[in-house]
Amino acid sequence: MFKTVLFPIDQSRETREAADVVTNVVKKYGSRLVLLSVVEEPPKDALSADPMVSPEVVAKLLENAQSLFSGQGIQSEILERQGKPAFTICDVADDIGADLIIMGCRGLGLTEEGADDSVTTRVINLSPCPVLIVP
DSSP, rough: OSSEEEEESSSSHHHHHHHHHHHHHHHHOOOOOOOEEOOOOOOOOOOOOOOOOOOOHHHHHHHHHHHHHHHHHEEEEEEEEEEHHHHHHHHHHHHTTSEEEEEEESTTTSSTTTTTOOOOHHHHHHHHHHHEEEO
């Protein structure tokens, strides 16, 4: 049913918690697992403390995630892209023919107050495939 699962990752606690769901789905369906991390373009004329703008930090994050899944007996592919997270996630899902995107949610974005700024909400609205949100 889910031949290809895309798991966008960042350094959040919610991503780590979603990893258990990813493991269960991939094992159950024998899915191909693609790990994606997006290096955000820093705002012009701004110094950013966000580690997700550092290619080195993102590469290490992907490497650690791949090791985590490997320890569970799951082979994964890693992709690193640069851009706006929601749009990049959806573009990659389309490019790889993903059947499912699994991602964590910080809990703010699915409410009226946070909906406009939420990567999760944007992915839900733009995705070419089903999106499983792990609260």
